[in-house]
Amino acid sequence: MGRPTVLLLLLAILTPGAAFHVPPAMKALSSLRWSASSTFRRTVAKNYSVHYIQQKVDHFGFSADKTFKQRYLIADAYWKKNGGSVLFYTGNEGDITWFCNNTGFMWDVADQLKAMLVFAEHRYYGESLPFGNKSFRDSRHLNFLTSEQALADFAVLIKHLKKTIPGAKNQPVIAIGGSYGGMLAAWFRMKYPHIVVGALAASAPIWHFGNLVPCGVFMETVTKDFKRGGPNCSETIRSSWDAINRFSRTGAGLRWLSEALDLCTALTNAQDVQRLKAWLSETWINLAMVDYPYECDFLQPLPAWPIKVVCQYLKNPSVSDAQLLQNIFQALNVYYNYSGQASCLNISETTTSNLGTQGWSYQACTEMIMPFCTNGIDDMFEPHAWNLREFSDDCFKQWSVRPRPAWIITMYGGKNISSHTNIIFSNGELDPWSGGGVTKDITDTLVAITIPDGAHHLDLRARNAFDPTTVLLARSLEVKHMKQWIRNFYASLRKKH
Amino acid sequence: MGRPTVLLLLLAILTPGAAFHVPPAMKALSSLRWSASSTFRRTVAKNYSVHYIQQKVDHFGFSADKTFKQRYLIADAYWKKNGGSVLFYTGNEGDITWFCNNTGFMWDVADQLKAMLVFAEHRYYGESLPFGNKSFRDSRHLNFLTSEQALADFAVLIKHLKKTIPGAKNQPVIAIGGSYGGMLAAWFRMKYPHIVVGALAASAPIWHFGNLVPCGVFMETVTKDFKRGGPNCSETIRSSWDAINRFSRTGAGLRWLSEALDLCTALTNAQDVQRLKAWLSETWINLAMVDYPYECDFLQPLPAWPIKVVCQYLKNPSVSDAQLLQNIFQALNVYYNYSGQASCLNISETTTSNLGTQGWSYQACTEMIMPFCTNGIDDMFEPHAWNLREFSDDCFKQWSVRPRPAWIITMYGGKNISSHTNIIFSNGELDPWSGGGVTKDITDTLVAITIPDGAHHLDLRARNAFDPTTVLLARSLEVKHMKQWIRNFYASLRKKH
Numbered sequence: 001m002g003r004p005t006v007l008l009l010l011l012a013i014l015t016p017g018a019a020f021h022v023p024p025a026m027k028a029l030s031s032l033r034w035s036a037s038s039t040f041r042r043t044v045a046k047n048y049s050v051h052y053i054q055q056k057v058d059h060f061g062f063s064a065d066k067t068f069k070q071r072y073l074i075a076d077a078y079w080k081k082n083g084g085s086v087l088f089y090t091g092n093e094g095d096i097t098w099f100c101n102n103t104g105f106m107w108d109v110a111d112q113l114k115a116m117l118v119f120a121e122h123r124y125y126g127e128s129l130p131f132g133n134k135s136f137r138d139s140r141h142l143n144f145l146t147s148e149q150a151l152a153d154f155a156v157l158i159k160h161l162k163k164t165i166p167g168a169k170n171q172p173v174i175a176i177g178g179s180y181g182g183m184l185a186a187w188f189r190m191k192y193p194h195i196v197v198g199a200l201a202a203s204a205p206i207w208h209f210g211n212l213v214p215c216g217v218f219m220e221t222v223t224k225d226f227k228r229g230g231p232n233c234s235e236t237i238r239s240s241w242d243a244i245n246r247f248s249r250t251g252a253g254l255r256w257l258s259e260a261l262d263l264c265t266a267l268t269n270a271q272d273v274q275r276l277k278a279w280l281s282e283t284w285i286n287l288a289m290v291d292y293p294y295e296c297d298f299l300q301p302l303p304a305w306p307i308k309v310v311c312q313y314l315k316n317p318s319v320s321d322a323q324l325l326q327n328i329f330q331a332l333n334v335y336y337n338y339s340g341q342a343s344c345l346n347i348s349e350t351t352t353s354n355l356g357t358q359g360w361s362y363q364a365c366t367e368m369i370m371p372f373c374t375n376g377i378d379d380m381f382e383p384h385a386w387n388l389r390e391f392s393d394d395c396f397k398q399w400s401v402r403p404r405p406a407w408i409i410t411m412y413g414g415k416n417i418s419s420h421t422n423i424i425f426s427n428g429e430l431d432p433w434s435g436g437g438v439t440k441d442i443t444d445t446l447v448a449i450t451i452p453d454g455a456h457h458l459d460l461r462a463r464n465a466f467d468p469t470t471v472l473l474a475r476s477l478e479v480k481h482m483k484q485w486i487r488n489f490y491a492s493l494r495k496k497h
Numbered sequence: 498m499g500r501p502t503v504l505l506l507l508l509a510i511l512t513p514g515a516a517f518h519v520p521p522a523m524k525a526l527s528s529l530r531w532s533a534s535s536t537f538r539r540t541v542a543k544n545y546s547v548h549y550i551q552q553k554v555d556h557f558g559f560s561a562d563k564t565f566k567q568r569y570l571i572a573d574a575y576w577k578k579n580g581g582s583v584l585f586y587t588g589n590e591g592d593i594t595w596f597c598n599n600t601g602f603m604w605d606v607a608d609q610l611k612a613m614l615v616f617a618e619h620r621y622y623g624e625s626l627p628f629g630n631k632s633f634r635d636s637r638h639l640n641f642l643t644s645e646q647a648l649a650d651f652a653v654l655i656k657h658l659k660k661t662i663p664g665a666k667n668q669p670v671i672a673i674g675g676s677y678g679g680m681l682a683a684w685f686r687m688k689y690p691h692i693v694v695g696a697l698a699a700s701a702p703i704w705h706f707g708n709l710v711p712c713g714v715f716m717e718t719v720t721k722d723f724k725r726g727g728p729n730c731s732e733t734i735r736s737s738w739d740a741i742n743r744f745s746r747t748g749a750g751l752r753w754l755s756e757a758l759d760l761c762t763a764l765t766n767a768q769d770v771q772r773l774k775a776w777l778s779e780t781w782i783n784l785a786m787v788d789y790p791y792e793c794d795f796l797q798p799l800p801a802w803p804i805k806v807v808c809q810y811l812k813n814p815s816v817s818d819a820q821l822l823q824n825i826f827q828a829l830n831v832y833y834n835y836s837g838q839a840s841c842l843n844i845s846e847t848t849t850s851n852l853g854t855q856g857w858s859y860q861a862c863t864e865m866i867m868p869f870c871t872n873g874i875d876d877m878f879e880p881h882a883w884n885l886r887e888f889s890d891d892c893f894k895q896w897s898v899r900p901r902p903a904w905i906i907t908m909y910g911g912k913n914i915s916s917h918t919n920i921i922f923s924n925g926e927l928d929p930w931s932g933g934g935v936t937k938d939i940t941d942t943l944v945a946i947t948i949p950d951g952a953h954h955l956d957l958r959a960r961n962a963f964d965p966t967t968v969l970l971a972r973s974l975e976v977k978h979m980k981q982w983i984r985n986f987y988a989s990l991r992k993k994h
Contacts, residue, residue: 056901059904060557060558060643060645060646061555061557061558061640061641061643062636062639062640062643062863062864062898062899062901063635063636063637063639063640063897063898064640065898065899138560139559139560140560142559142560143558143559143560143561144558146557146558146559148557149557152907152908155907155908156907159903159907191688192910193910193916193917194910194911194913194914194916195907195910366559367559400560401559401560401562402559402562404553404559406656407556410649410652410653410656410692411649411652413689413690413691413692414691416691417691418989419690419691419918420690421916492915
């Protein structure tokens with residue numbers, strides 16, 4: 001198997017959509033639709049104020065004393081100075097307004113927790129660029145894009161809020177985040193327990209590092225979701241790879257493929273075919289992450305239970321190659337053209353500045369080294385082993401940096417985290433990331449909540465009439481824990497005075 | 498009061514001797530005596546092996562992937578692979594062999610804890626220089642001298658030891674340190690509880706930052722020690738400053754002073770006089786820190802209870818200026834010439850490379866911002882207010898960096914550390930640093946041990962026939978806690994398997 005395949009597949013997997021960010025291949029389409037989407041319009045209606053704080057570009061070094069503007073949002077309609085709390089969203093790899101508007105849970109519980117909502121943007125994403133449009137220029141400018149610097153930003157910001165907002169000083173702060181933001185929430189509580197009384201880490205794959213979990217677990221869950229989506233669905237997808245390979249042997253086959261899949265740019269060589277397969281894999285992964293029980297627009301406008309809808313087109317793995325790929329096209333259309341406005345499907349990786357994409361690609365090449373693999377047996381993908389050396393070389397080519405795969409475990413403890421307290425790890429069982437998450441209680445105060453019918457951090461989304469009971473239960477448990485943390489905080493405050 | 502005074506006094510206070518390091522002014526004399534001292538000879542007899550590990554120069558950034566050799570020492574004569582433990586000395590600002598030989602406590606308890614002793618050198622000290630002899634060249638080279646980088650070195654080293662030393666993997670590691678090293682031990686347990694099961698933080702002034710304690714507390718304790726040293730002793734020292742000032746008005750006075758104090762270099766101007774007073778202040782401070790109950794050679798060869806000896810010469814504050822300063826000279830001789838070999842007293846700050854001095858001076862200008870002040874009433878010194886702006890300007894002049902006085906509290910929690918566990922804070926009540934230390938229990942597992950007759954981390958020194966009962970009691974309590982941590986570790990290990 002050639003190098004480009006591996007590179008593309010790895011990038012595809014390492015940058016799966018959902019909260020991790022919009023994959024590059026989807027960028028062209030999704031950006032067109034974005035501003036017109038109903039979610040986005042709901043967004044603007046949410047009532048928050050936008051603020052900026054000057055942060056040190058480097059919290060851990062003093063030779064450069066440069067600062068940058070970090071953006072954060074505040075919504076305080078329900079906040080009570082008396083007995084209230086602060087819910088602090090630990091922003092992840094994207095524009096914070098997007099997360100703000102896709103974390104309805106915080107808005108839904110603000111009233112009962114008398115909470116101020118704060119959404120902090122992660123450095124190098126959205127508007128919070130340490131070196132403006134030069135931020136992604138080279139590894140020297142990217143040097144301050146690490147989880148440690150991001151956590152330090154959060155700590156400094158909270159101290160600033162407590163100092164400057166009258167009434168906030170003696171209030172408990174709870175960290176909340178999903179996906180990478182969930183990892184940050186958990187790690188924030190671990191490293192700065194003096195600043196947050198607890199953390200809700202939703203769909204946070206904090207164990208998807210090193211050998212903590214098997215590298216195949218992610219793609220196996222994706223496959224399970226498609227098995228569950230309909231009879232023969234995963235088998236049909238598994239069959240599609242060879243069908244594509246057979247078509248790719250001739251120029252005529254490539255032309256047919258390009259037309260059958262309605263690609264914006266025709267496939268012309270083997271590399272294009274690898275790119276196509278990586279893009280397809282990404283699509284199935286993203287569908288698994290956003291397999292929500294109601295129509296919504298998170299990464300793309302999608303119907304309720306989109307995998308079920310997709311699988312209606314993928315019932316037969318034994319038809320001719322041509323028929324099978326035409327069925328795949330129908331399935332793709334569910335994801336890429338639910339609104340009916342796409343004129344073609346674009347698999348090209350754009351190199352335009354989707355900042356989120358660039359930032360996460362760098363992070364995935366430095367600290368966030370999550371091993372992924374497939375064997376084609378326990379999953380529906382073509383087999384790919386995890387090859388750190390190759391991965392490292394690709395990272396060096398792209399960013400002039402080398403990954404440090406052991407570092408995150410050294411820094412944040414891997415599976416040895418039982419001395420910490422007050423962290424909720426929630427995971428949807430449909431979510432491919434759940435395999436790298438904490439799905440069993442560690443102690444009385446490091447608790448796992450699993451949501452059998454949940455995809456990627458469903459619990460953080462706004463309440464919905466079609467929410468399954470299991471997510472309602474999860475949310476109520478989460479609120480129960482948060483209320484306990486808040487009570488404990490005020491009890492110990494009273495003891496002090 | 499002119500700028501130079503403040504600068505010198507601040508530097509003097511910020512770089513007090515003892516475990517913090519040998520103050521610049523003493524360098525010339527002490528380096529002469531060092532190799533001949535009996536402590537040093539005992540040192541060499543201690544049986545350890547010297548090792549090196551390649552560490553990333555920057556754990557928190559990926560653009561430079563440079564490494565350097567960190568030195569560490571291992572003594573495993575008493576180590577048991579079965580049921581043993583690892584005592585890990587979190588090296589502070591100096592050559593690690595010096596700390597290794599001045600931390601007899603670890604050697605004394607190795608047998609009963611079946612412990613391997615590891616002494617890790619702090620980056621930028623001793624042989625562990627990230628950029629060799631260029632390490633102190635400028636702020637760019639010094640950029641990686643922070644407590645966070647040092648803790649990361651320790652974490653990486655321990656993971657390395659567990660991986661490479663057969664039998665070490667499933668053993669509990671306890672962090673032990675004194676002074677700044679004690680702060681590191683405590684912070685290490687706070688930030689890396691997955692790596693060390695507990696910490697003994699001896700004489701660690703973790704609260705000597707910001708407004709956590711009054712800035713005068715340090716010098717008040719020094720003064721108390723001299724009050725306790727003999728009648729009129731602190732009053733005599735208080736009178737000496739004006740006596741010096743009066744002598745300094747004329748050239749003849751300066752000449753007399755230079756001769757009376759047997760200075761190696763004659764005083765010629767006001768700046769020299771400020772330097773003299775700073776040097777005197779340092780001397781009294783150092784005496785307070787090393788006011789040990791037996792003859793020893795830590796910073797200097799000294800008699801038992803050196804302040805008592807010094808105070809024999811400082812009984813009368815009301816004699817003539819000349820007599821008073823001649824008495825001061827006698828007192829100084831106790832500290833600088835106990836061995837009788839010094840031909841003159843040298844107050845000049847050398848600019849030769851005492852690496853420890855340079856490194857700490859930089860740290861004291863960046864992260865380790867400890868406010869000090871005197872008022873001349875509650876203490877025996879000339880009044881000096883704490884002036885952050887002036888301090889910052891001086892730091893910028895010297896190192897091209899500015900202090901970030903709030904950072905350490907943001908990072909390590911200030912007084913809000915009750916969610917951590919398994920840290921012993923020990924403090925000698927004679928030790929000026931005790932004012933910035935934790936001297937009352939915070940929780941059942943964050944315990945304070947105070948030693949009424951102890952100076953700077955007396956408990957970490959080797960057992961001695963003249964040890965007061967209070968330090969024996971402290972050490973046995975410390976061992977009791979450590980044994981408990983070790984038992985808990987093995988109990989939870991058994992539960993896992």
